[in-house]
Amino acid sequence: MDKIALFYNPVAGGGTFHTRLDTIISIMQEAGLQVVPWRIRNNKQLLTDMAAMDLEGFHTIIAAGGDGTVHGVVNAMMHLGIKVPLGIFPIGTANxxxxxxxxxxDLEGYCRVITDGQAEPVDLGKINQSYFINIASAGFMTEVAHQVSPKSKNLLGKGAYYLSGALKLSEMKSFELRVEVDGQSFICNAFLFLLLNGKGAGGFNEIVPTAAMQDGLLDLMIIKDGSPAQLLSALRKSLVGEHLEDSVIIYVQGKKFRLETTPNIETDLDGEAGHPLPWDIEVIKHGIQVRVP
Incomplete structure (x- = not known):
């Protein structure tokens, strides 16, 4: 019987994931798969825990939680050189x-991805010695996201981010951003930058509608310093997918980036607090296998 390692975040999704374990185990056993559950204490400890386990040869390693949990499992797998497909049980806030x-x-849906889905290659971003699977960012909304408590996220879901952001709008401050991308460079004043592997983040599904997680490229979107009217105009355009052409938006694709800011600001990798800037970034094309529908 093939084995599945199930690493789950006990506080994600309101802390109720343990009530689903019996159903999950039943579905997997019917498919001839044995579940080996592991309760995550924190992402730093996860690397030590996974290093002590013999996971090579497993059918799948599952990250059950939000984007931060997926980030922790991906980084542990990459640092340990584990070549096993990743599965995702999305039970967090934004997912x-x-x-x-x-x-x-849906429980049945994400279980069937493991039993019936395919393992497909997915790109990763590498920043210094860390990895991200979906997004690396810094600026206004990054700082807001880090101030939202787990209790608020469980109570309000994605609305916790939006509410916190609305309350902090008057405190928005720009920073100087220096960018190098595939040998080209520029400087601008910005409120926020998002370096994306996928199309969406923070519950916004189409930040970069043309982004793909298998194309060997990362997508950088910068929101420049602008007036409230300019920012509102860009926001309205984002609702119909026309924001990338707006005057306060800079959008570029690339394989290698260097990003620096003045002053130094908070950063985020897949929903987790990130390393201080400057960043040297490269895309790892097809860096990990992920089970998808």
Whole structure:
């Protein structure tokens, strides 16, 4: 019987995932798969825990939680050189990575991705010695996201981010951003930058509608310093997918980037606090196999 390692975040999804374990185990056993569950304490400890386990030869390694949980499992797998397909049980707040890959948030749906889906190659971004599967960002909304408590996320879901952001709008401050992308460079004043592997993040599904997680490219979107009227105009255009042409938006694709800011600001990798800038970034084409529908 093939084995599945199930690494789950006990506080994600309101802390109720443990109530689903029996159903999950039943579905997997019917498909001839044995579930080996592991309760995640934190992402730093996860690397040590996975290193002590013999996971090579497993059918799938599942990350059950939100985007931060997926980030932790992906980084542990990459640092340990584990070549096993990744599965995602999206039980967190935004679940951007799963959404970009078409993975259902329904229990039956995400289980069937493991039993019946295909393992497909997916790109990764590498920043210094860390990896991200969906997004690396810094600026206004990044700072807001880090101030939202787990209790608020469980209570309000994605609305917790939007509410916190609305309350902090008057505190928006721009920063100087220096960008190098595939040998070209420029400088601008910005409120926020998003370096994306997938189409969406933060619950916004079409930030870069043409982005693909298998194309060997990363997509950089910068929101420049602008007036409230300019920013509102860009927001309205985003509702119909026309924002990338707006005057306060810079959009470029590339394989290698260097990003620096003045002053230094908070950063984020897949929903987790990121490393300080400057960043040297490269895309790892088809860096990991992921089970998808």
């Amino acid at each position: 951007d990575t799963a959404r970009n890959l078409g993975i259902s948030t």
